[in-house]
Amino acid sequence: MDRTYRLARRSADAALVALVATIGLVAGIGLLAPALGLTPLVIRGASMEPAIPRGSMILVTAGPDRAIAAGDVISFREANATIVTHRVVAIAGTGDAALLTTKGDANTDRDPAALPAGRVIGRVAVALPVLGFISAMLSLPSGIAAFVLLALGLVALSWLITELAPGPCAACAAEREGHATAEPDEAGALA
Secondary structure, rough: OOHHHHHHEEEEHHHHHHHHHHHHHHHHHHHHHHHHHHHEEEEEOOOOOOHHHOOEEEEEEEEOOOOOOOOOOOEOOOOOOOEEEEEEEEEOHHHOOOEEEOOOOOOOOOOOOEEEEHEEEEEEEEOOOOHHHHHHHHOHHHHHHHHHHHHHHHHHHEEEHHHOOOOOOOHHHHHHHHHOOOOEOOOOOOO
C-alpha cells in the first residue's frame, strides 16, 4: 500500500477513534458527574458568550450553594421552571432570604427580577465547549442513529481505502520473499 493510501486509511481510523472517544467522554461525564455531586447541563443560548459558548456542557455543583458571591456564574430555575445560567452581579440579604441580581455576560441589561436564593441549582464548576451539542444529539434517537451511521461510514471508508490501494508489484513481493526475479539482459531477453 503506497504512502497516500496509508495516510488516508490512518486518517479515517483516527476519525473513528476520535468519534468513539468523544461519545465515550460525553457518556462518562453523564454517568460520573452525579456521583461527584455535579449536575451536567447544556447551554442552549448565547447569553453567556464568550465565557460559556452556546453548545457547551456545564457541570454545576449540586444543590443550592449558600456561599455564592458576586461574579459567580450560577444556574437557577425561573418561575416557569426554565433553567438559566447567568452571572451574579449583586446580592441583597443573606441565606435563604437573599435576593440575587443576575445578568448574562452578552446581555446589555440585568435580568428583570431579583432571584430568590432558593431557586439556585448551583454554581458552575466547569464549562466544556461543544460537548453540549453532542450530549443533546445523543439524547435523541435520530442523533444516536446519526452517530452510528457516521461510525459505520468511517469503518466502510477505511475498508474501501484498503481494498482500492494498489498491491505490491510482483518483483517487490518476490524480493521480500528472497526469490530472485527474472531480469532482462542487455538485448532485452529474459535471462
